Amino acid sequence: ANHKFLTVEGWKRLDALSPNxxxxxxRYVAQPERSGQASLHTHEANxxxxxxxxxxWQALVVPAMKRAGLTTRQMQARLGHQYCxxxxxxxxxxxxxxxxxAAVVGAGLLARLAESDLYWDQIVSIEPDGVEDVFDLTVPGPHNFVANDIVVHNSIEQDADVVMFIYRPERYGITVDEHGNSxxxxxxxxxxxxxxGPIGTVNLAFVHQFARFENLTTYYAPSGPAAGGAAGGAAGGAAGGAAGGAAGSGGGDYGAAGYGDASGGFADDGYDDGPAPF
Known part of the structure; x- marks a missing residue:
């Protein structure tokens, strides 16, 4: 099961976790008969x-310092610490x-963590433990539950027929893909x-001004031998036309010097051939 677990940075799936x-x-699990009176604040922190x-520090404190306009030196001075x-x-x-x-920098989430009933245990290792059937549980409301002494995410997936996610790279500051395309x-x-039905990913276009999704139309630039041949043919045709034009302009009077073409012109046969063919 790839369930979510609570970290300081938020909920993470098992495959996104790493040691340390x-x-x-x-911090304390009340007995069933005392569950309504469970309070961890009576246990002094070690x-x-x-x-x-x-x-x-990086996840909560530094962003709060930036919002408050505090430097590291100012923050430490307000804490009464010598600058380090x-x-x-x-x-x-x-x-x-x-x-x-939390009080100095105005970090509300850090203040709640300080008063929380959570104990933060460090991951030593993550190892596979075989394959077996597991239960996917939902508890009422926005609550979480404890499994094997670990706080785990409340699940709604077993109640849903379809679970979909919307991902827009721009939303996360990603401006190009792995191929360098915008x-x-x-x-x-x-x-x-x-x-x-099947699972998978569908690519769409997002229209910002209307906050609307549309079918994605992709255009690819020609490449490979066929494109090279077409480009070569176009270049050859242009070169041939230019050469013919140069020869014709050098011929002067049509009746006397003949018509210019890509092969170098032809001789005057003495007949009126009418207007120039080009």
Whole structure:
């Protein structure tokens, strides 16, 4: 199963995870009879292990600093720290420090992480464990659930007949494809699941001014031997015509000097041949 797991950067599929990333685990799982009273805030955080991963500096803190117009030096001064440059970004955050940093830079999501019931456990390795049947569950509302002590994504796919995604490279700042062609106005409809039909990708054109999708028409420039032959023929014809014109212009009076053509002209036979043929 390629289910989604919660990371500091958001939900990620299993195939997008890598060692050294952190997954969200519940800090405390209440007993069933106490589930309505479950609260993790009564458990004091252990700053040796119960920390927020350092990746939040780049994911949450730096963007908040830019919005607030703060430099790294100003941010550290407001925290009461001696300036240490970017070295601060290499450290994990205790929950207390995360609260203070969030207040200084105005990072609301970091403040919520500091108060959350999540424990961030580092991935040591990801190894295949064979193939077996699994369950795809949906719980009511916008909730998540815990499986094997890991917070996993609430699923809706088993309730849907078709699952589709819209992908526009421009939306993510991708301006050219792998072949160097422009991606302007391109879109993909990705059919990820379908109970009664095929899956795959459909290429469409996106019309910005109307926010509308249309059929994509692709034009290809000619290439290969056929195109080369056509180009050569056109060039040869143009060259032949130019040569004929040059010979004709050098002939002067039609009756005396003959008509110019690509072969160099022909002799006057003494008869009136009428108007020039070209």
């Amino acid at each position: 990333e952190h997954l969200a685990l519940p 700053t040796n292990r119960d920390v927020i991963p350092r990746s939040v 440059g970017a070295a601060l970004y290499q450290t994990n955050l205790s929950r207390d420090r995360a609260r203070r940093v 991606t302007e106005g391109l879109a993909e409809i990705i059919i990820g699941k379908q109970r009664n």
